[in-house]
Structure formats: C-alpha cells, structure tokens
Amino acid sequence: MRQSEYFIKTLKEAPTDETSINAQLLIRAGYIDKLLAGAYTYLPLGVRVLDKIKQIVREEMNNIGAHEILMPALQPKNIWEETDRWQQMKDIMFQFKGRGGIDIGLGTTHEEPIVDMLRKRVNSYRDLPVYLYQIQDKFRNEPRAKSGLLRGREFSMKDLYSFHQTEQDLKDYYEVVKQSYVKIFQKLDMEVLIVEASGGVFSKEYSHEFQVLTPNGEDTIYYCQCGWAQNKEIVKLKVGDDCPNCNQASIQESKAIEVGNIFKLGQKYAKAMNLSYLDDHGKKQYVYMGCYGFGPSRVMGSIVELFNDANGIIWPAAVSPWSAHLLLLGNDQETRAKADKLYAELQANNIDVLYDDRDESPGLKLKEADLIGITKRLIVSDKNKDLIEYKLRQEEEISKHAIKDIIKLFDV
Numbered sequence: 338m339r340q341s342e343y344f345i346k347t348l349k350e351a352p353t354d355e356t357s358i359n360a361q362l363l364i365r366a367g368y369i370d371k372l373l374a375g376a377y378t379y380l381p382l383g384v385r386v387l388d389k390i391k392q393i394v395r396e397e398m399n400n401i402g403a404h405e406i407l408m409p410a411l412q413p414k415n416i417w418e419e420t421d422r423w424q425q426m427k428d429i430m431f432q433f434k435g436r437g438g439i440d441i442g443l444g445t446t447h448e449e450p451i452v453d454m455l456r457k458r459v460n461s462y463r464d465l466p467v468y469l470y471q472i473q474d475k476f477r478n479e480p481r482a483k484s485g486l487l488r489g490r491e492f493s494m495k496d497l498y499s500f501h502q503t504e505q506d507l508k509d510y511y512e513v514v515k516q517s518y519v520k521i522f523q524k525l526d527m528e529v530l531i532v533e534a535s536g537g538v539f540s541k542e543y544s545h546e547f548q549v550l551t552p553n554g555e556d557t558i559y560y561c562q563c564g565w566a567q568n569k570e571i572v573k574l575k576v577g578d579d580c581p582n583c584n585q586a587s588i589q590e591s592k593a594i595e596v597g598n599i600f601k602l603g604q605k606y607a608k609a610m611n612l613s614y615l616d617d618h619g620k621k622q623y624v625y626m627g628c629y630g631f632g633p634s635r636v637m638g639s640i641v642e643l644f645n646d647a648n649g650i651i652w653p654a655a656v657s658p659w660s661a662h663l664l665l666l667g668n669d670q671e672t673r674a675k676a677d678k679l680y681a682e683l684q685a686n687n688i689d690v691l692y693d694d695r696d697e698s699p700g701l702k703l704k705e706a707d708l709i710g711i712t713k714r715l716i717v718s719d720k721n722k723d724l725i726e727y728k729l730r731q732e733e734e735i736s737k738h739a740i741k742d743i744i745k746l747f748d749v
C-alpha cells in the first residue's frame with residue numbers, strides 16, 4: 338500500500354479529554370477516532386490490527402472444534418425475563434422500545450439468545466456436545482468509559498459457549514479452552530496470569546480471568562511467582578503471606594487488565610430456559626453449559642499500554658498492521674526507483690508492506706513511522722545508494738542489506 342494513497346492522518350497533539358495511554362497513542366497515530374465516550378471509529382490501520390487479533394482467536398477456536406456463528410445485537414425482553422436478567426441488567430443494558438412497543442435490549446452478552454436457539458435444536462444425547470462462538474460487538478452502558486479501548490460502551494467480544502451432557506465433560510472442555518487461551522496470548526506476545534475469580538453463578542466454583550499486569554489496569558490481583566493468582570474481590574491473603582500453592586512467603590499485589598474470562602455455568606441457564614435432552618434411557622436431563630469471553634478491542638488497547646515508548650507504539654509482529662514499513666528518504670529519481678523496485682519485490686513475495694512514498698521530509702517520515710509502530714522498518718535513502726537499512730521498531734540497531742537479501746528478513 339502506498340502511503341500517498343492511504344488514509345492515515347496522524348495528529349500532533351493527543352486530544353485533551355483522553356487520559357489513557359492507549360487512546361492517546363491510537364488516536365494520534367491514526368488508528369481510531371473517538372465518536373463519544375466508549376465508542377470509537379476504527380480507521381484503516383486500526384481495522385487491520387483488530388482483524389489480526391480476531392483472526393488469531395478465530396484460528397484457536399476452530400482448533401478446539403468450535404464453529405463460528407453470528408447472533409444479533411438486538412434482543413427481545415422475553416428471553417431475558419426467563420432468567421430474571423432483564424431487571425438485573427437494567428443499569429448496564431441499553432433497553433428501549435421498538436415498533437409496536439416491543440421491548441428490546443442491546444446484547445451485553447449472549448447466553449439467553451444462544452440457549453433460545455439451541456433448545457429448538459437439541460433433543461437427544463446424540464446432539465451433544467455443542468461448541469459455538471461468535472466475534473461480535475457488545476453494548477454495555479458502562480458507568481466509567483474513560484480508558485480508551487480498555488472500557489468501551491460498544492466493544493468487540495469473542496464469546497464461546499459450550500453445551501454438555503455431564504459436568505465432567507464440561508470440566509474437561511473448560512481445561513481445553515483454558516489452554517487455547519494460553520496459546521492465543523503467547524501468539525500475541527502478552528504475558529498473562531490465570532487468575533481465580535468469583536464464579537458468579539456457583540459460589541464455590543471459581544471462574545478464571547486472564548489478566549495482564551500493568552499499573553494502568555483497573556483490577557487488583559494477588560499472585561505468586563509459582564503461578565498462583567486470585568482477584569482481590571475474593572482473596573483472603575495479604576502481601577507477603579505464604580502462597581497457598583507453593584508455601585513460600587511471596588504473595589505480591591499488582592494492578593492488572595482483565596482480557597479474558599471463562600465460566601462454568603452448570604445447569605443454571607438450561608434449567609431457567611428449559612434446555613434439555615433425552616439421555617440414553619429416554620430420561621429428560623438438563624444440559625451443562627460453559628461460557629468463555631475474550632475482548633479483542635480491550636486486547637488491542639492493552640497491547641498499546643504494554644508496548645510503547647516516548648515516540649509511539651511498538652506492535653508485536655503478530656498484530657502489526659503491516660509486516661513492513663518501507664520508507665523512501667530522499668527525492669532524487671534514482672533513490673525513488675530503487676524504493677519502487679523494493680516495494681514491488683516485497684509485494685511479489687506476499688509481504689504486506691506500507692510504503693511511505695510521500696514527498697515529505699525524512700525527519701517527519703521517521704517520526705511518523707515511530708508513532709505508528711510497525712514492527713519491521715526498511716529504509717531506502719539517498720545517503721546509502723547501494724544498501725537497504727533494516728531496523729526493528731523496538732531496537733536502536735540498524736543493519737544494512739543488499740536488495741536481494743531483504744526477503745529473507747521476513748519469515749514467509
């Protein structure tokens with residue numbers, strides 16, 4: 338993509354009403370624009386990053402046998418009354434009247450609609466298990482939407498739901514999902530802790546949150562180097578106490594961002610909405626259910642909170658909006674021809690490249706490239722006639738290569 342033909346408008350100053358690092362950098366670098374508190378437009382660069390995150394999640398969901406669906410954001414009141422949640426969710430759910438006075442809510446989560454769909458389709462034990470997920474925008478009337486992509490009122494969620502004959506089957510699949518989340522975060526270069534948190538539904542069962550440690554997080558967690566971790570909302574220990582897992586006096590406290598949360602819901606929704614099946618003796622049984630959330634847009638914001646410096650964003654390779662940022666520095670015909678040639682060669686090798694071919698000063702181009710934060714940078718300059726300069730965004734070191742050796746720098 339030639340930058341001269343691309344829609345990127347960087348801003349010199351961060352908007353004064355945005356205080357979070359992720360919102361400031363993403364707006365200045367041309368990834369997002371704020372429409373209202375908690376609702377952002379994704380610009381071309383932003384869509385590419387968000388799509389890469391969604392794609393990594395989608396691949397892992399497909400790997401664990403789940404199938405993708407897409408449910409509506411518009412939801413009727415009656416199914417939410419079956420579980421008593423229409424009233425409970427009143428503060429957080431956008432609720433309004435449609436034509437004919439019908440009560441409608443915008444989806445905060447999708448247990449009710451998916452159970453409603455499934456109860457018309459599951460009859461026998463042979464119809465189970467079922468694993469379905471979607472990647473869809475959720476709406477929540479959050480009281481404080483001040484942290485950019487970390488807390489949206491309209492935000493992206495991947496929600497997976499699983500349905501089982503037995504509690505044991507649910508428990509086994511829950512562990513499979515947990516491991517798939519570990520893989521997703523590894524691919525994203527994010528270090529996460531798996532944190533025990535309140536189950537919500539059963540008081541004795543924990544749910545598990547995936548938390549990234551950062552001073553800018555809203556959650557507080559207690560953790561130990563051995564991997565044990567609990568959310569402050571349930572913890573009964575203090576900093577310096579013995580860890581209940583490894584017995585060392587090592588409990589630490591940190592702020593963190595919750596990027597995923599998985600729950601065993603048991604038969605709560607199945608009983609409330611009559612999702613049942615006939616077992617192999619012809620006896621009616623209620624289905625066991627699990628739900629597994631992951632926030633692609635919150636993850637995008639978290640990555641920016643974790644990976645940045647004074648000059649801008651530093652994307653991990655897996656979500657960098659473009660694999661390479663090619664900069665042309667110098668405006669004589671010879672240098673431009675050389676950069677054009679490298680651009681064509683990269684494209685021929687399926688390396689997605691953003692080519693800054695604009696007629697702008699080297700200083701401005703380098704500054705913008707730092708702000709945008711593409712992982713790998715190539716520079717064709719009039720100061721270096723024969724060689725191409727190669728630099729990683731996160732490192733100072735520059736190496737020089739002949740054109741024929743450039744492709745090898747990308748693992749294609």
Ligand code: ATP
Pocket residue numbers: 446477479486487488489490492493494595596597598630631632633634635636
């Ligand atoms: P929080 O406690 O931060 O409000 P939650 O526990 O209500 O979040 P879940 O219902 O567990 O969130 O949602 C699943 C995932 O969706 C979260 O782990 C997070 O990644 C994402 N998420 C939830 N709320 C938001 C939001 N307002 N903006 C962006 N992402 C969100």
Ligand code: MG
Pocket residue numbers: 546595597598
């Ligand atoms: Mg949660």
